[in-house]
Amino acid sequence: MVLSSSNSFLNGEIAKTETPNVKKRHRRVKSSGVKNSEYDDNDGYEFYIVSLDNKQWHFDASNSDERDEWVAAIEQQILNSLQLNESSKAKTNPVEAATIQSIKNRVPGNSHCVDCDAANPDWASLNLGVLMCIECSGIHRNLGSHISRVRSMDLDEWPPGNVAVMLAIGNTLANSVWECQTQNKTKPGPASSREEKERWIRAKYENKEFLPPLNNTMPLGQQLIDSVCGSNVKAIIHVLARTNVQEVNTTVGPRDLRTPLHLACAMGNLAIAQLLIWHNADVKCVDQDGRTCLAYAKAAASIAAAKYQSTNSLNADVSATTSKSLVELLLTYGCPEVSSVSISGTIPRRRGSQNVEM
Ligand SMILES: [Zn+2]
Incomplete structure (x- = not known):
């Protein structure tokens, strides 16, 4: 069988x-x-x-x-x-079990299903960074993995990139975007029928009916760059919900060819890098000097490791581990290896900045 x-x-x-x-x-x-x-x-x-x-x-x-x-x-x-x-x-795997418990217990909103409010949800949507009940997870799965990547909290493998996204988002933050304006529609409860839940979930994630108003003052790609530079996860969720592949791979400027993924890697931000990759960021892109995201991630990892060595602090330890995981993530996704590149890790503070000092 x-x-x-x-x-x-x-x-x-x-x-x-x-x-x-x-x-x-x-x-x-x-x-x-x-x-x-x-x-x-x-x-x-x-x-x-x-x-x-x-x-x-x-x-x-x-x-x-x-x-x-x-x-x-x-x-x-x-x-x-x-x-x-x-x-x-x-x-x-007690470490992984403890991590899973952190996602369930410490991330705001995760004590109840993101879509129907049922208590103690055991299922996750990786790319949405949320927890949900088993019934809603079945509906999510039917949406397709391009909308929601469903995993079991207790049974599936949890690599660092997945954990980082789950810790960075969570139900409260996700719903502040995905349910920003629900237009007086009634959210289903735990006892609602499957049909009611499915209607809500499709309106929310497939038709994107409840997202915040679109900011028309700036191209979406540039909004993404700004959000990544500011590590603004809420803004990133919103922008990624609306961007196409070209916008996800926007460059900082015509002469500064770093993409949002380059910037996330320069900051050693595993969660944002993972989110971008799930949203079709090109892991093989190179900047104006031919440097890959892996070069940036390695530079960030070296800086984080040096900082940990000098301070021995817990934060520096977490940062060093995260940066290392980011390097591994990029290798897993086939980001090309580079060598003999020196990068200082400067990132643009503003949209369209032409500061290309690395
Ligand atoms: Zn539910």
């Missing part, structure tokens, strides 16, 4: 659907995801499983009893697999 092959059934839902042409006693395996939809229990002998990594297994049973037996057995198998995973992870 395919179920034990991955963690991808964390939010596994099994859907039974009505089918006019039941292929009795025949099971097919296809590629696609787990879905929970309404079904007609009288006629449907068909069901399918959709995983988090978007694989789908499609089954036909010969009658409803056989189908229900299969569904129950598969659900139990998923549950067993998850419980096994959870307990083994809790034992082997």
Whole structure:
């Protein structure tokens, strides 16, 4: 059985659907995801499983009893697999467990689902930096990973970039942007129907109906550069919700070809760099002198490491670790290696600054 092959059934839902042409006693395996939809229990002998990594297994049973037996057995198998995973992870990775607890307990708003206010949400949208309940996570997954990258807080792997984004955003900050103006529409509660929740979630993230008014005084790319330079996460969330690929890769100026990602790397800001990469920042871009983001990140890491050596402070330690993780992140995404480059790490203070001193 395919179920034990991955963690991808964390939010596994099994859907039974009505089918006019039941292929009795025949099971097919296809590629696609787990879905929970309404079904007609009288006629449907068909069901399918959709995983988090978007694989789908499609089954036909010969009658409803056989189908229900299969569904129950598969659900139990998923549950067993998850419980096994959870307990083994809790034992082997206490640091990660503590990090997850910090995201849940210390980030403002994270005690309740970002979309329906259900208590103790266990699911995350990585790129949105929010926590949500299991039902809302299923709806998010249906939006597609270009809108929301859903992960389990307790079961998935949590590399430093993902953690940094979750710590930098959180439900309160995210909703100050995504629910800035809800136009008197009523937000669903924990007891609302799935349909109500889905309507809200699609209006919020897919149609972007509740975002703050657009600032028309400055091109979006330049707004992004300003926000990154100021480490203004709220502004970055807002701008990224509206930018296209070209705007994400805007340069500081015609002669200063640093992009927002270069600037985030110069500051050693792992969370912002990760957000930009998820929003299609070009990790292979180079500045006017051919320097890659990796060169900037390495320079920032050296500065942070030196500072830690001289001060031995906790903040300097965190900063050094974060910068190192940023270097690793860029390598993971294929940012080219560079050598023999000296960068002092100056960043522009204002939009359009032509200060290219590095
Ligand atoms: Zn919810």
